[in-house]
Amino acid sequence: MAFRVHHHNRKTGVTYVYEAVSVWNKELKQSRNKQICVGKIDPATGAFVPSKRLDPQQAALRDPAVTASVQVIGPTVVLEPLADRIGLRPILKSAFPESHEQLFAMACYLATEGGALSLCSPWAKSHLPELAPSLSSQRISELLAAISADRKQTFFARWMQKRLVDDYLCYDITSIPSYSELNKFVRYGYNRDGDQLPQINLAMLFGQKSGLPVYFHRTPGSINDVSTLHNMVETFKALEVGRMHLVMDKGFYSKKNVDDLVAQRDHFTLSVPLNNRWVQQAIDEIRDTIHGPESYRKLDDEILYVHSRLYPWGTRRCYLHLYYNADNRARAIDGFNESLLEYRQELESGHRLAAHQKAYDEFFIVRTTPKRGIKVSFNTEAINRHISRYAGFLALLSSSIKDPVEALRVYRDKDSVEKCFDDLKNSLDIKRLRMHASATVDGRLFVQFIALILMSALRKRMRDSGLIEHYTVRELLREMDTLTNINYSRKYGHILTELTKSQRQILKALDIPILDQSTS
Secondary structure (H helix, E strand, C coil), rough: CEEEEECCCCCCCCCCEEEEEEEEEECCEEEEEEEEEEEEECCCCEEEEEEECHHHHHHHHHCCCCCCEEEEHHHHHHHHHHHHCCCCHHHHHHCCCCCHHHHHHHHHHHHHCCCHHHHHHHHHHHHHCCCHHCCCHHHHHHHHCCCCHHHHHHHHHHHHHHHCCCCCEEEEEEEEEECCCCHHHCEECCCCCCCCEEEEEEEEEEEECCEEEEEEEEEECCCCCHHHHHHHHHHHHHHHHCCCCECCCHHHHHHHHHHHHHCCCCCEECCCCCHHHHHHHHHHHHCCCCCCHHHEEEECEEEEEEEEEECEEEEEECCHHHHHHHHHHHHHHHHHHHHHHHHHHHHCCCCHHHHHHHHHHHHHEEEECCCCCEEEECCHHHHHHHHHHCCEEEEEECCCCCCCCHHHHHHHHHHHHHHHCCCCHHCCCCCCCCCCCCCHHHHHHHHHHHHHHHHHHHHHHHHHHCHHHHHHHHHHHHHHHCEEEEEECCCCEECCCCHHHHHHHHHHHCCCCCCCCCCC
């Protein structure tokens, strides 16, 4: 244990300060004191003056007048460079010049920790102490409510212009239940997770190649998927966004939606439900000939039989791609029957969906009597005919992709948006919305979206570098959480704690410069 000893030099009049350390002498089997000069006493002020032979860190540790504060910097060391590389922080600053630092801090908190935003303030005290006073619970509510539609549209216009370069945009929608009774967008509707709560619907665009969320908007929970696409296309007109290539599943198909996309001159690749007569007619024409060697294709380890034809839509040239997979036939039959059971429940409960009307008309017999009310039965003949003719087939309509294998690959890669929704609901803790005011909910969703961009950018870089084989996004950020910056008062600057081997490997893999651990 060290203790200090003062020695006054009578010749020079200087009082030197020594640290005496007890050291065990193995030969004598006794302890001996070893003294090291660590500084002197200022004769005028009586203050301790560290020795010039000490490095800044040693001097700061030995100066009794010095105070130190600790700031955890590991997560931001990773997230800030990634945000700068993709252009997120400059765009956020241009759209929200007064509050961009707080919005980015909240997004970093959600990406790192998740949980309620009311807990962001204690997190900020250890990670971003200079911003902590502006991130109290009351201030966060004010910041969320102040995220206006105009500011958001400014952000989206600039963000989309940067991201829409040679990319396929996957469009999908998810349901978010809410306990709010005051939010006008919270309505009862079809819930994809089976929750028995009113909800809002959240639609999102996600770039396949960039791996980044591009755009989102929320709609009332009672609006079906088909209806959302028209509003989104109109929004992009107002934002003056350039031509896009949208990738969508069959829930978004309608003649009107295709008409809108054609009129807008946007590219698209869209799954078409097999209950459309024009698709059935096309399958009927090739059902007996599609199994030949000319139709044989292989996608990864999957064997397919394909047929493609030019299919003009109005004045636009489109391609209709038909696929048959014998191995998928059994799964297709199971999925079709599950859908029929779901449709019957909708008919019996009276909660019909416009998107399912064709199935109601073709596969069900609905009778209403004064005594028994609504009685729903299956149209067995129509069901068997559909299964025998069309099970195992898939139809894609594309405005620009001529090769059927490439079109199917692009369509299947849209599953990345499902991971995006999974992050949103699980990692970013938005399974339930407990906020009430519409403006606050909109603000929270926007901050979640920024956090989602950060997580997606990090996951993309982890996948490219191979780190994804060793960490999840949240695990990597927690691994970095031990990297701290010690800030000393007076003249001593700051000192970084020693980087661990794992932290060095992470920074190298992410192509982030290794930090200089010297004081400044």
